Structures are given as C-alpha cells and as structure tokens.
Amino acid sequence: MEEELNKEEKETPVIATEHIEDDIIQHLNNPVTSLKPIVKQYLTSIVEVKKEDNRFYFSDGNARVEVRVVSDEIIRVRMAPHSVFLDDFSYAVPQVDQRVSTFRLEETDEDYLIATNTVTCKLNKETFHISFLDNHSSMVMSEDSSPMHWEENVEFGGYYVFATKNCLPEENFFGLGDKSGNMNLRGRKFQNWNTDAYSFGWDQDPLYRTIPFYIGVHQGASYGIFFDNTFRSYFDFGKEDHLKTSFWADGGELQYYYIHGPHMMDVVKRYQSLTGTHKLPPKWALGYHQCRWSYYPESKVREIAEGFRERQIPCDAIYLDIDYMDGYRCFTWNKKYFPDPKKMIKDLASIGMKTVVMIDPGIKVDDNYWVFKEGKENNYFCRRSDDYFMEGHVWPGRCQFPDFTNPTVRQWWGGLYKELVDLGVAGFWNDMNEPAVFGAGTFPNDVRHNFDGYRGSHRKAHNIYGMQMVRSTYDGLKKLMRNKRPFTITRAGYSGVQRYACIWTGDNVATWEHLKLGNIQCQRMSISGAPFIGTDIGGFSGEPDGELFTRWIQLGTFSPFMRAHSAGDTSEREPWSFGEPFTSINRKFIELRYRLMPYIYSVFWEHHRYGFPILRPLAMLEQENIGNHFRQDEFTFGDKLLVCPVLEQGATSRVVYLPKGQWYNFWTHELLDGGNEYDIEAPLEDMPLFVRAGSVLPEYPVMQYVGEKPIDEVWLNIYYADYEVNSFMFEDHGDTFAYEQDIYLEKKFVVKGDGRNLFIEQMIEGLYTPNYELYDYNVIGLPFEVAKVFADDKEITDFYLDERKRLRFKSNKNFMHIKIIGA
Numbered sequence: 148m149e150e151e152l153n154k155e156e157k158e159t160p161v162i163a164t165e166h167i168e169d170d171i172i173q174h175l176n177n178p179v180t181s182l183k184p185i186v187k188q189y190l191t192s193i194v195e196v197k198k199e200d201n202r203f204y205f206s207d208g209n210a211r212v213e214v215r216v217v218s219d220e221i222i223r224v225r226m227a228p229h230s231v232f233l234d235d236f237s238y239a240v241p242q243v244d245q246r247v248s249t250f251r252l253e254e255t256d257e258d259y260l261i262a263t264n265t266v267t268c269k270l271n272k273e274t275f276h277i278s279f280l281d282n283h284s285s286m287v288m289s290e291d292s293s294p295m296h297w298e299e300n301v302e303f304g305g306y307y308v309f310a311t312k313n314c315l316p317e318e319n320f321f322g323l324g325d326k327s328g329n330m331n332l333r334g335r336k337f338q339n340w341n342t343d344a345y346s347f348g349w350d351q352d353p354l355y356r357t358i359p360f361y362i363g364v365h366q367g368a369s370y371g372i373f374f375d376n377t378f379r380s381y382f383d384f385g386k387e388d389h390l391k392t393s394f395w396a397d398g399g400e401l402q403y404y405y406i407h408g409p410h411m412m413d414v415v416k417r418y419q420s421l422t423g424t425h426k427l428p429p430k431w432a433l434g435y436h437q438c439r440w441s442y443y444p445e446s447k448v449r450e451i452a453e454g455f456r457e458r459q460i461p462c463d464a465i466y467l468d469i470d471y472m473d474g475y476r477c478f479t480w481n482k483k484y485f486p487d488p489k490k491m492i493k494d495l496a497s498i499g500m501k502t503v504v505m506i507d508p509g510i511k512v513d514d515n516y517w518v519f520k521e522g523k524e525n526n527y528f529c530r531r532s533d534d535y536f537m538e539g540h541v542w543p544g545r546c547q548f549p550d551f552t553n554p555t556v557r558q559w560w561g562g563l564y565k566e567l568v569d570l571g572v573a574g575f576w577n578d579m580n581e582p583a584v585f586g587a588g589t590f591p592n593d594v595r596h597n598f599d600g601y602r603g604s605h606r607k608a609h610n611i612y613g614m615q616m617v618r619s620t621y622d623g624l625k626k627l628m629r630n631k632r633p634f635t636i637t638r639a640g641y642s643g644v645q646r647y648a649c650i651w652t653g654d655n656v657a658t659w660e661h662l663k664l665g666n667i668q669c670q671r672m673s674i675s676g677a678p679f680i681g682t683d684i685g686g687f688s689g690e691p692d693g694e695l696f697t698r699w700i701q702l703g704t705f706s707p708f709m710r711a712h713s714a715g716d717t718s719e720r721e722p723w724s725f726g727e728p729f730t731s732i733n734r735k736f737i738e739l740r741y742r743l744m745p746y747i748y749s750v751f752w753e754h755h756r757y758g759f760p761i762l763r764p765l766a767m768l769e770q771e772n773i774g775n776h777f778r779q780d781e782f783t784f785g786d787k788l789l790v791c792p793v794l795e796q797g798a799t800s801r802v803v804y805l806p807k808g809q810w811y812n813f814w815t816h817e818l819l820d821g822g823n824e825y826d827i828e829a830p831l832e833d834m835p836l837f838v839r840a841g842s843v844l845p846e847y848p849v850m851q852y853v854g855e856k857p858i859d860e861v862w863l864n865i866y867y868a869d870y871e872v873n874s875f876m877f878e879d880h881g882d883t884f885a886y887e888q889d890i891y892l893e894k895k896f897v898v899k900g901d902g903r904n905l906f907i908e909q910m911i912e913g914l915y916t917p918n919y920e921l922y923d924y925n926v927i928g929l930p931f932e933v934a935k936v937f938a939d940d941k942e943i944t945d946f947y948l949d950e951r952k953r954l955r956f957k958s959n960k961n962f963m964h965i966k967i968i969g970a
C-alpha cells in the first residue's frame with residue numbers, strides 16, 4: 148500500500164505543485180526573477196551506497212545524499228542535486244565534531260539503516276524517503292512524505308531546495324526563533340528573511356531574526372530539525388496540507404540536522420551543542436537597564452541616572468541611542484550635547500551606572516569622516532554585482548555598509564570600538580543590522596559578499612549579516628577589554644548569534660496584545676537556542692498607562708534581559724513616570740530582580756555550561772500533556788520559579804496551571820499541588836509566582852546596582868518537600884573569563900524531607916571563594932514542630948520561628964549537612 152502511494156506520488160506531480168503559490172508571491176516580491184514553468188526534480192531510487200568514516204553517501208545515479216552521524220542523537224543530511232556538494236561551511240555550526248564511534252550500516256530488502264546507539268536513520272531504497280526512529284521505542288519520529296527535491300534557479304544558478312515530511316494528526320511544533328503569534332506553530336507557514344519590522348503585529352512574518360530550527364512533539368516525544376541554510380527559507384507546519392510539514396529555501400544546500408529527544412529539553416540542549424551557548428554575561432548586564440531614543444543632552448542623562456539613585460530604584464545601565472553621535476556618524480560624539488563624554492561616563496560610573504551606546508552598520512558617505520575614509524580606502528564596503536557601491540539611506544543619510552562577512556572587515560570593525568572602550572563605555576548595542584535601509588527595506592539581491600571566502604550574493608548573506616556584525620563587535624571588544632566579558636546586544640541574528648550577543652525583540656508597541664506577544668517571543672527565543680532575550684518594557688511606540696507599564700515591569704523582572712525602552716516621540720517612560728502606586732510597585736519588582744540575582748545568575752550559568760534554556764514553557768515542562776502545547780502565558784525561569792504574568796487589563800486574579808509536583812506561592816508560602824489549575828489573586832502589586840517545593844532559592848540583599856556593596860549576607864531560602872530535590876548556586880568574579888579556568892563555585896544542594904525531618908546536603912565544585920561571611924538560613928513550609936537542628940553534626944540552638952512560621956538561623960558557616968529533626 149505504502150509502495151503504491153509512493154509510486155503514485157512520483158508519477159503524478161501533485162506534490163511538485165505544492166509551492167506554486169509561494170513561487171508566484173516570490174515573483175511578485177522579486178521582479179528580477181521571471182515567472183517560469185515550475186519543474187521540480189525528485190530523488191528517485193537508491194542505486195549506490197558508499198561509506199567514508201562517519202559519512203554515508205547514497206546516490207540515485209544523478210543526485211547524492213550524504214548522511215553523517217554527528218553523535219548518538221544527531222544526524223546530518225545533505226543533498227547534492229547533481230552529486231556536487233557545496234563547501235561544508237556554516238556560520239551557525241563552527242565545527243561538526245564527530246562525537247560517537249559506534250554506529251553501523253545495515254541493509255534489508257527495502258531499506259538501508261544507519262543506527263547509532265539511540266537513533267536509526269532509515270533510507271527506503273525504492274522511494275529514497277528518509278525517516279528517523281527511536282531505537283528504544285521503535286517510534287518513527289520524523290519521516291519524509293516525498294523524497295527531497297529541487298528546482299533549478301535559472302536567474303542566479305543553484306537550486307531551490309525542498310523537503311517534505313509527514314505531519315502526524317496530533318503533532319505540534321515549537322521553536323523557529325523569533326516568530327510573532329501563538330507559541331504552537333501547527334497550522335501556520337513562515338518565512339525567514341531578517342526584516343526591520345517596526346510596530347509588528349500579531350502573526351506578522353518575517354521579523355528581525357532567522358533561526359531555522361523547530362521542535363516537533365508527538366505521542367509524548369520530541370525531535371528537532373535544524374535546516375542550516377542562510378537563504379530566504381520557509382517552513383510550513385501542516386498549513387497547505389495538514390498532513391505535511393515542509394521546509395525549503397531559495398538557494399544553498401538542502402542540509403539539515405535531525406536532533407533526537409525524546410524530551411524537548413534534550414533537543415534544545417543538543418541544538419545548543421551544535422550552535423553554541425551564551426558565554427556568561429557580565430553580572431551587571433542582568434540588572435535593570437534604562438533606555439530611550441534618546442536621552443540627550445548630557446544633563447538629561449545625568450538627571451535620569453541620578454533620578455534612580457534619589458528614588459532608590461535599582462538600575463545598572465543607561466543607554467545612549469543614536470543622538471549621541473555627530474550627525475549619526477558611528478564612533479563619533481555630538482560635542483554640543485556631550486562636550487566631555489569621558490567625564491560624564493566616569494561620573495555615571497561613580498554612581499554605579501554603566502553607559503551603553505548604539506552602533507549601526509550604515510556608515511555616512513562623507514570623505515571627511517574617518518570611518519568612511521578607512522572603509523573606502525581599504526575596500527571594506529559592500530558592492531553591487533557590477534561593482535558599484537551598495538548605497539542606501541539610513542539615519543545619517545546616504546550610507547555605505549561594511550561587508551561583515553569578510554573576516555578582515557570584521558577585524559577592522561572590532562577595532563573601531565577602541566576609543567569608546569577607552570572612554571569607559573561598558574556595553575554596545577548593534578541595531579538596524581537586518582540590514583535595514585529606508586525605502587528599499589534592505590539590500591538588493593545582487594549585492595556581493597565575501598562570506599568568509601565562500602562568496603555569495605545578498606540572497607545568501609542577508610540573514611547572517613547582523614550576526615556577523617555583532618560577532619565582529621563581540622570579538623573586537625573581547626580583545627580591547629582584556630579578559631573582561633563584553634556586553635553586546637543585537638536586533639538581527641541567525642542561529643548561533645547567541646555566541647556573541649543578547650537580543651531584544653525590536654520595535655514593539657505599548658498595547659496589552661504586545662505584552663502577551665512579548666511573553667511568547669521570549670519563551671520561544673529561549674527554546675530556540677537564543678535565551679538572553681527581552682522586550683522593550685513598556686512598548687517602544689505608543690503610550691502605556693501606569694497599569695500596563697507596571698505589568699510589563701513584572702514580566703520583565705523575569706525576562707532574561709530586562710530593559711525599558713521607548714521611541715523619542717512618546718512621553719517619559721521611567722519607572723517613576725506614572726506616579727503612585729505604580730512607582731512603588733515598579734521598585735518592588737526591580738528590587739526583586741536584584742534579590743534573586745544569585746538565582747538568575749545561576750540559571751545563566753546552567754545555560755552556558757549545560758545548554759539548558761533560561762525560560763521554559765509549559766509545553767517543554769510537560770510535553771506529554773497536550774493541553775500544555777496550547778498554554779503559552781506562563782513559564783519557569785530556570786527550574787525553580789514558575790512565573791505567571793498578568794496580561795489582561797484590569798485583572799485582579801488569573802488562572803494558573805501548576806505543573807506536576809508541589810509549588811509554594813512565593814508571596815504567601817501557601818503550598819499547592821501541581822497538575823491542577825488554580826485561580827490566584829493578582830492585584831496590581833502582585834504577580835503570581837511559585838517556587839518548586841524542595842528548592843534552595845538563594846537571595847542577596849537589595850542593591851542599587853550589581854556590586855554596589857560587598858555582599859555580607861546571603862539568604863538561603865529552603866522550601867520543604869517530601870521528596871528529594873536538587874538545586875544549585877553559582878558564583879564567581881562576575882565579569883571575567885576566569886570561570887573558563889574553573890575559578891568559580893558551584894554549590895549543589897539536595898533537599899529531602901520525610902514528613903518528620905528535613906535533610907539538606909551541600910557539595911561544592913570549583914575554585915572560587917566568595918567574600919561574604921553570613922548565611923541566613925530560612926526554611927519554609929516545615930510540616931512538623933521542630934525539636935532540634937543540627938548543622939555539620941553540631942546542634943544549633945539559636946534558631947527561631949518567625950512570624951511567618953519560617954525556621955530561621957544565621958551562621959558564618961556554609962554548612963554541608965543540616966538536619967532538622969521533628970518533635
């Protein structure tokens with residue numbers, strides 16, 4: 148039966164027409180491509196097999212397919228239409244290391260089977276359909292519904308390349324980086340083409356970034372597909388045909404990685420193992436940041452910075468948007484507004500305020516401007532196919548644009564930051580790097596790029612332009628800052644951009660819909676491998692009222708990147724701009740961010756070291772529960788905190804779903820059983836927040852900025868559980884790369900209660916010694932009367948129960964074993 152169907156597919160080109168609509172739309176969008184008959188060619192039957200190391204080559208006599216075993220759980224597939232593979236080069240995956248030594252090729256009458264310890268890749272001899280199976284359960288995770296196919300591109304050469312897979316009736320899809328709209332991607336179609344999407348709407352596509360990686364979940368198990376192709380690419384999750392999932396691109400190679408789960412968390416970690424994780428950011432970057440387009444002149448910047456200190460609202464950084472420059476020329480200062488930047492930056496630093504500045508890619512065409520002159524003399528700017536310079540208008544007027552895909556240009560650009568670094572600028576913000584051009588939108592397709600020696604037109608380089616810009620910024624800063632961690636932020640990016648920068652979601656709008664959208668975008672980016680993400684708190688354009696702004700600050704407290712930003716034509720937008728009660732509530736939440744700093748920092752470490760996402764949607768926490776595939780308005784930050792933001796105007800309560808296990812209400816300490824929904828009070832001054840029972844949640848004293856004072860006292864909040872729970876806390880210098888030489892401290896806690904006693908064990912890894920001395924032990928939720936407390940086998944007698952029934956004691960010792968014995 149299956150065979151018959153497959154034959155039919157090949158004889159009747161039904162599938163071949165499935166992308167006709169796209170081709171027409173593409174033609175309309177791209178008048179240089181002439182409309183032509185669509186002739187798609189499909190792989191036919193396998194006639195030849197070859198093995199070279201961990202690579203297997205299958206041929207149908209014309210085209211070749213390479214299957215490469217990367218690890219037990221990752222397999223890469225490539226297709227060469229006329230047997231000639233393109234150069235094996237990727238900006239996303241710096242190295243495809245082989246990480247497994249045992250795998251085998253087997254042959255049956257129907258199939259070739261490449262099996263690792265975990266996964267089998269099956270290639271049907273007759274149909275060339277490729278499928279991936281879980282060895283343990285024999286479940287088919289992903290399976291071609293037609294053979295890989297291609298279509299010649301007469302205009303540019305090369306091919307449009309296509310893959311179409313079965314989409315199971317109950318299958319759902321997640322990830323794909325920065326997409327607007329609902330978290331679950333099923334039933335929708337997307338395009339990746341980095342776009343300056345000012346004021347984007349719900350479901351608008353494409354946006355600023357390209358992350359061609361998705362996760363499929365069916366029958367309680369997950370797998371991932373990473374289609375590493377920088378050309379304009381497309382994904383269809385059962386939209387055109389509800390039983391098919393397709394992905395295709397306007398050029399390049401059909402090359403994808405199958406990434407096995409079976410848990411979504413495994414898929415994400417394995418994707419990160421290919422494309423890298425964030426390095427640890429400087430700790431101050433995890434504080435609250437204040438931005439606006441633009442704070443100027445200098446007196447305004449000082450007024451805002453001092454405003455935070457006067458009102459005792461913590462803040463670590465203030466941003467200078469484009470108006471600090473001289474006529475929007477990058478790497479210059481407007482001397483009228485900022486006569487003495489060095490002194491201003493120093494004075495700001497003296498009150499703990501870091502300065503972050505904007506740098507755009509568009510360089511003003513001006514022979515008296517040193518950056519333009521250097522770029523021109525050295526031939527660093529992009530050119531059109533006939534050698535004219537690529538010119539377009541951006542903020543400074545007529546501009547040319549460095550070719551960041553050229554390693555020499557990247558090196559030059561990285562060095563341009565020297566003066567700003569010497570002035571004391573602490574962070575750098577790369578914007579408009581889709582690249583954005585006024586009027587035209589972006590560069591024309593014929594612009595040429597070096598592409599690290601693998602040359603290509605803008606069709607190939609567009610989606611990685613922004614990532615290569617911020618890569619050059621990051622690498623340059625790393626050299627200039629001598630072992631201090633750079634802080635960089637970018638708007639555009641491609642898979643792997645997380646190795647170089649944090650991201651903000653771009654020009655959002657001050658509406659409740661955008662608050663909801665931002666909440667989903669941050670979660671989605673987090674499970675798409677780029678978890679250091681935040682929205683413009685308050686909305687970039689439009690005017691929030693006090694309620695919306697405060698609800699946004701509450702969500703932002705649990706955004707990996709926490710920054711308020713607004714457009715120049717809006718009213719003032721500082722945490723105090725809306726008066727009371729909003730100012731006090733905003734302060735309470737920003738303070739909470741600083742109290743939780745040791746936990747937040749530890750979650751970043753967990754991401755960097757082990758590839759865990761920072762925000763984890765419910766679909767990830769309980770993938771076997773299909774209901775959770777549609778719950779998108781709550782998430783955990785790390786493993787311990789469940790965040791349920793209030794996203795409705797006027798709401799004073801909201802329904803939350805608690806995942807299985809037990810959870811403490813962070814505010815009231817009430818213990819609730821997971822696996823259920825609850826209606827939770829949420830007056831404006833509160834946002835429902837829960838702590839996983841058994842957690843050790845470390846807390847620092849409130850600071851006005853990271854490093855304001857030495858931390859003399861650390862709270863260890865220990866939440867009782869009747870079962871065993873692991874937690875950890877990470878500490879180090881906070882701003883160097885010494886952690887790469889093991890100069891850090893990872894405290895691992897195991898908490899276990901049995902109804903009558905509670906045991907807390909600690910283990911320590913790493914070489915760093917923190918400089919605080921007092922530990923404030925704070926045990927929440929003990930279900931028994933306390934008789935005795937032992938710490939490292941000595942009895943403690945000065946414990947007490949406070950007014951909230953928490954068992955408290957302080958010590959200058961970091962105890963390895965604590966026993967709380969019931970009466």
Ligand code: GLC
Nearest residue numbers: 439440468469505578653654
């Ligand atoms: C872009 C950015 C925005 C910035 C503005 C001016 O719109 O997305 O954040 O404020 O340009 O530089």
